Amino acid sequence: MLVSVFIAISLDGFIARKDGDIDWLTGDDSEESEDHGFGDFFNSVDALLMGKNTFEKVLSFGQWPYGDKKVIVASNSLKNLPEIKNANLQLINGSPGEIFTKLEKQGYKKIYLDGGNLIQSFLRDGLVDELIISIIPVLIGDGIPLFGEVNQDIKLKLVDTKSCNNGIVQTFYKVSK
């Protein structure tokens, strides 16, 4: 099972402000029409696995953005998920390794992993295969970091870099295993 991250960060490495705000995500405000490959990526995955905090942030948008794509919410505290019309939701718990094994047994082939904490824990346990990171040209100074502590160096192979006309730089890395 392939585990892929597709995420946007500020140039100083944050995925959200401390309070979870992502108002800075829109680049340098020049031409913004392309989706930076997100649609193709989204169509290529069987399911989206997100941390509880990301799920709660998405709920605050008021509109469910993932259609009927399978969305799996990782939480060791939630006992059930709210009913969302037409959404295809599943709750999962456990360590990254346990979650990985459960999903692999359920037949998933490619997972889109989302949420800072969850990504960090999967990276630490060697369970991430690739990272597509869109760097937004803004410094926000403080916030929720994409990366955190690691038990040992994690080496990445640069596969591709794209510079977009709104100042976003997108880098595609494979994690060396």
Ligand SMILES: NC(=O)c1ccc[n+]([C@@H]2O[C@H](COP(=O)([O-])OP(=O)(O)OC[C@H]3O[C@@H](n4cnc5c(N)ncnc54)[C@H](OP(=O)(O)O)[C@@H]3O)[C@@H](O)[C@H]2O)c1
């Ligand atoms: N910039 C972007 O593209 C982007 C993308 C995604 C999210 N975000 C933002 O990032 C923020 C959320 O990120 P976050 O780092 O706070 O949290 P997160 O990774 O979304 O969620 C963390 C929570 O997931 C649960 N969890 C279950 N299993 C886990 C495991 N094995 N490892 C780690 N967590 C596990 C835990 O909740 P329990 O206590 O319930 O177990 C944990 O507190 C939101 O503000 C969201 O908007 C930004």
